[in-house]
Amino acid sequence: DLVYNRIVELMELMPGLLTRQTLPDTLVLQISTLSVSPFFVENVGTLQLAALSVCRGIFCLYEKHRQIILDDIFSSLARLPSSKRNFRSYTLSNGESIQMVTALVLQLIQCIIKVPEAEEKKEPVKEIEPLDKRVNVRSP
Numbered sequence: 001d002l003v004y005n006r007i008v009e010l011m012e013l014m015p016g017l018l019t020r021q022t023l024p025d026t027l028v029l030q031i032s033t034l035s036v037s038p039f040f041v042e043n044v045g046t047l048q049l050a051a052l053s054v055c056r057g058i059f060c061l062y063e064k065h066r067q068i069i070l071d072d073i074f075s076s077l078a079r080l081p082s083s084k085r086n087f088r089s090y091t092l093s094n095g096e097s098i099q100m101v102t103a104l105v106l107q108l109i110q111c112i113i114k115v116p117e118a119e120e121k122k123e124p125v126k127e128i129e130p131l132d133k134r135v136n137v138r139s140p
Helices: 002-020 025-040 045-061 063-079 100-112
Strands: 089-091 097-099
Touching: 002 025, 002 045, 025 045, 025 063, 025 100, 045 063, 045 100, 063 100, 089 100, 097 100
Parallel strands: none
Antiparallel strands: 089 097
């Protein structure tokens, strides 16, 4: 239990390291492998939540490692026996649950999405006449 708590503490500190220091590729790969692994082990929910932040941080900051992280996630998922694929859950803010791996993939996608900035001047939207006003139907 003490070792587990220390590992969780270390994992919780990793996102801070990622944002403060540019790491060499070899270290990034080792940390990403370390952060993906907990998603495929039972009864380590706290570690999974900490690993989620680490994995998301690497995915956001190190673009060239994104494909490797996704490959690692999906190959690990494919190796799981089908009976073990549904046991990890992540509770959403509305109280519903989804699979932890689903939460991970969603967060990875969300962290790289860039919302375009609002334009100062937008062209006015052209109004379209309703179809019934444009078509003349004559009875014979």
